[in-house]
Amino acid sequence: MRNAEIVFPCGFKVFGFIAVFLMVGGGLGLALGVATRLAALMIALFLIPTFAIQRHWLSVLPSMIEDVNRALADASRKNTFQRLARQAFHSHETGWQNNLLMLLLALYFAVRGSPAFGIDNLLG
DSSP states (O other): OHHHHHHOSSSHHHHHHHHHHHHHHHHHHHHHTSSHHHHHHHHHHHHTTHHHHHHHHHHHHHHHHHHHHHHOOOHHHHHHHHHHHHHHHHHHHHHHHHHHHHHHHHHHHHHHOOOTTSHHHHHO
16 A cells, blocks of 8 residues: 555555556466456556656665664664665665566567467367
């Protein structure tokens, strides 16, 4: 819900539930090959707002990391939190690439349809 609030400040709860529906329904549809084109579009609709979420965290995390570093006096704990901070930043730094790849794959299946082993092909 907090991530939905970043993209949709008004009505974020509704959009959060919609995101979960798109992610779960689209993921199951793609995995099983049921209504593959619709499922792929659902995944694509879910992924588009994630770019705004990652851009938000990439702009906010550096100042949060500095605040935590200033607040910690114990050097051993500071090192631990610095490692966590680097990992958090790196995950958002590379996460948009993963989401872009998933978006391209979803668009591929939206155009192509079900793979050979999908339930769509078995039904006709």
